[in-house]
Amino acid sequence: MGNIPKNTVDGDIQKFIHHSLHKHTELESFWPGKEWCRLLVYHSQKLFQWASTACNFILGDRAAGLSLRKRFELLIKADVSKGVHHPIDKLYRTILAQQFTLDEAKCDFGEAMTVILSLNEPLSITSLSALFGERLSVREVVKPLGSLLDRVLVNAER
Numbered sequence: 001m002g003n004i005p006k007n008t009v010d011g012d013i014q015k016f017i018h019h020s021l022h023k024h025t026e027l028e029s030f031w032p033g034k035e036w037c038r039l040l041v042y043h044s045q046k047l048f049q050w051a052s053t054a055c056n057f058i059l060g061d062r063a064a065g066l067s068l069r070k071r072f073e074l075l076i077k078a079d080v081s082k083g084v085h086h087p088i089d090k091l092y093r094t095i096l097a098q099q100f101t102l103d104e105a106k107c108d109f110g111e112a113m114t115v116i117l118s119l120n121e122p123l124s125i126t127s128l129s130a131l132f133g134e135r136l137s138v139r140e141v142v143k144p145l146g147s148l149l150d151r152v153l154v155n156a157e158r
Helices: 006-021 025-030 035-044 048-058 068-077 087-099 103-118 125-135 138-145
Strands: none
Touching (some): 048 068, 125 138
């Protein structure tokens, strides 16, 4: 991938973002002339995974009670300067900050993710739920994380 010209990478990311979000006229009305697309390409910093995760978050099920526009704004407000955190880290932090705001939810998140991330093989939601029993609803923890977790884990039982 290092040999691919940077403008080609940006062009591919732009096509992906446009294809993923072009039907949502709300973005075009606030950022006309496809400025919304250019902003996301810029913030992706040539990382396709960033673009994919960002689009999934923007299109999310509004679990945090935010509109599509507000979700977009959260992502473009993030500082893209070369700092302490990698762009993917900043993106994940932004998304996670919207999902788990209550202390109890943060505890449940930590407990569930400790198990999920330590597994050698992904487990279905049913299997994970059996591990935790009644004390923790894994489904409720994992559901809003679709843009961060592998779809196989999140949608194992669809």
